[in-house]
Amino acid sequence: MGNSEGAPAIAVRGLRIVRGANHVIEGLDLTVPTRQVVGLLGPSGSGKTTLMRAIVGAQIVAGGTIDVFGQPAGTAPLRRRVGYTTQTPSVYPDLTVGENLRYAAAILRVDDERVTETLGEVDLAGFGKRIVRTLSGGELSRVSLAVTLLGKPDLLVLDEPTVGLDPVLRRDLWDLFHRLRDGGASLLVSSHVMDEAVRCDRLLLMRGGAILADGTLPELLERTGAVDAEGAFLHLVDEAVAAEKGGAAA
């Protein structure tokens, strides 16, 4: 990893994103440490996808800086080190699973052996000749995840990778994420399901384009006195709303 050793996986400072007349994100700061699974949790519409798109360099940014491993997000050297899975599976429905992966493998310069290995990692061994269109929703999202895993990226940005999967597969995928972390990768995983908080090393709670809280689950529970992530989230939202009202009254 050379010159970037020691830099955090992601460092966002003063990020502003404007869409039309809407200020989707207004002055957001956050740091994602390396070698951790960081959960980006928040309801749908809270800006999780927009933030992730900005981190991988797919989003037009109005202001602020985003550094990934110490380099500006979206620059050419990072395209090999960052893997991104979009929320809707971004694979070609009219190709086979194998053809999809081999195209990505050519771009990432990995061999056929790695393609087979990756299919095993997402529990799709033997699916190589299946046309993607004929797969179930859960299988489809795992093909899309496999494309991200192929190049063994240092940072994985995964937008709701476990949505719609059965509990067994979800557990298997979280095990895979933990193995990738143990192997040295950093992960930013979004979810609107608060239960997934227990699987993450750290949590970022997001609402209305802002980060409500940043810390480990035990820290958050202690601070809010809640029993679970959902309770902590509600407590923080109430707190933020009360602060806004207080500010308006004063």
Place this chain on the structure above:
Amino acid sequence: MTPDLTLATMRRVLSQLRHDRRTIALLIVVPMVLLGLIAWMFHSSPAPVIDQFGPVLVGFFPLLVMFIVTSVATLRERTGGTLERLMTMPLGKGDFVVGYALAFAVMALVQSVVVVLWAIWVCGMNVAGPVWLLFVVAILSAVLGCTLGLAASALARTEFQAVQLMPAFLLPQLLLCGLIMPRDQMPEVLQWISRVLPLTYAVEAMQKIAAGGGWEETRGAIGVLVLFIVGAVALATTTLRRRTE
């Protein structure tokens, strides 16, 4: 841009076409039927209409069809998220554009070979000039259609809009290219406009081949076609954005 990634993109697009047999059948059968109809319509006419129109149609079909197919295909990549992910990967924008163009050039080769042989053997078309030049112009016009489609697709947000791009971009060219009315009989302003439209040169080359011209007579028009292709590739590459709203 790197040659192996361009070729990987070409192979991927060709695999997509290979899985879509109906599209391949339409690409080949529709021009055959239309040429057949023309031959049949003018069957008893003393003028050799098929000899005149046949080569022009062989040049126009690839442009038309490849324009529509690529503008819809790239729109699908934009809306389906595949383009967004590709743009975060180490793939050059040129690899994407040129990969598409090469894939459709291969399709155009297959299309034009089948259609020209059909026109000659079944419809009784006589090509006064060299037949290989017909293939060259047909392939160039396919590549042009494909790259124009890639560039134009940036203007469309929905598939309905993408389909409308064809009448918007190609029908004016068809009216002014000299096929419907000889260009020197058009008002002067329209003659000027027709001179900056690429289809004019594809049709001009095909008309010259039909009239017995060879490389010497057509190389000017072919050169202009190549320039338009280079321009369209540059335009398509710049309208392709790594970052979007």
